[in-house]
Amino acid sequence: MRMSLLRSASQHLRRRRDYSSASASPERKVAILGAAGGIGQPLALLMKLNPLVSSLSLYDIAATPGVAADVSHINTRALVKGFVGDDQLGEALEGADLVIIPAGVPRKPGMTRDDLFKINAGIVKGLCTAIARHCPNALVNMISNPVNSTVPIAAEVFKKAGTYDEKKLFGVTTLDVVRAKTFYAGKANVPVTGVNVPVVGGHAGITILPLFSQATPASNALSHEDLLALTKRTQDGGTEVVEAKAGKGSATLSMAYAGAVFGDACLKGLNGVPDIVECSFVQSTVTELPFFASKVRLGKSGVEEVMGLGELSALEKEGLESLKGELLSSIEKGVNFAQES
Known part of the structure; x- marks a missing residue:
């Protein structure tokens, strides 16, 4: 009985501490652009649940007032407005x-893919022009596809406006990490909650390179064929969802989760929490490519450190060389669009 009471008291104190730390967090405004869409709505829900968010601004070209009203009824800290x-x-x-x-x-x-690029590239360009005007110091998390091109578009827009800070612009590749962790844990038969797998390169097809040789906990149970299959499945994760939804959608829920995970990491970095490391597609000198996804240490100014690739396996070295041409082409496509349009 006494042990039960002690446990209860301990849990109560821990909850008090968690609440105190959240309530003592700085005021942080998060804006979601595209908040009424398939990714935007669950992302809005997840960010409303984040105790680090004090103000949640939901924007879209239609339907946002309803989404904002719905999410605003949740009894958490963030005040919600729809635009x-x-x-x-x-x-x-x-x-x-x-x-x-x-x-x-x-x-x-x-x-x-070219049709998709032209539509989304134009949308991203317009939104980033507004960001440069109204909140030039904000961290920007790019989810809009193709990320390998939309991040360079954003960079060019910010350069033209005179507001570009490479430390504050991120391509969200967290879904690749989430998938790699899940697939690895299932194949290696280890608890998924303790798994970490870096994913580098870009955010489409063969440009996605999971580094299973650096996965923790390490596993000796995986053959070369297993690693090839895991790599391919991680690269084709989006297609797997599209096919499972039989043409009626793409990866919206898992992408929203990944976006919320990376957004939370950015907020923690801004608030001075130490050792926040996530993979992201950023301006980089890790390779000869101008943008590249790798582990990034986050801090009060955004990117504090772009981390190197570490030791790669022969399979990963081959994958790295194979992805460079396609990734460079996507980057240049984004840059050219921004400069010509």
């Missing part, structure tokens, strides 16, 4: 510490 249309975009962004961009359209039947 709709071009004339309210500035107000949505004003004073934001973190801007998350899931805006854009998913690829639909009959739509080429």
Whole structure:
């Protein structure tokens, strides 16, 4: 009985400490651009649940007032406001510490990758122009695909506006990490909650390179064929979901989760929590490519350190060389679009 009471008291104190630390957190405004979409809605829900968020600004071209009303009824710290249309975009962004961009359209039947690129590239360019004007010091988390091109587009827009800070612009590749962790844990038969797998390169197809040789906990149970299959499955994770949804959608829920995980890491970094490390697609000198995804240490100014690749296996070295041409082409496509349009 006494042990039960002690346990109960301990849990109560721990909850008190957790609440105190959350309530003592700095005021942080998060803006989600594309908040009424398939990714935006669950992402809005998850960020509303984050105790580090004091103000949640939800923006889209339609339907945001309803999403905002719905999410605002949840009894957590963040005050929620919905904004709709071009004339309210500035107000949505004003004073934001973190801007998350899931805006854009998913690829639909009959739509080429080039069609998708042109639509989403134009959307991203417009949103980033507004960010440069209304919250130039905010951290920007790019979810809109193709990330390998939209991040360079954002960089060019910010350069033109004179507000570019390479430490504050991130391509969200966390879903690749989430998938790699899940698939590795299942194959290696280890608890998924303790798994970590770095994923480097880019955020599409063969540009996604999971470093299973650096996975923790390490496993000797995986053959070369297993590692090849795990790598391929991680690279094709988006296609797996599209096919499972039979043409009726893409990876929205898992992407929202990944976006919330990375957003939380950025907020912790801004708040001075030490040793926050996540993989992200950023301006980089890790390879000869101008942008590259690798482990990044986050801090009060955004990127504190872009970390190296570490020791690679022969399979990973081969994958690294194979991805460079395609990734460079995607980066250049984004840069050219921003400069020409």
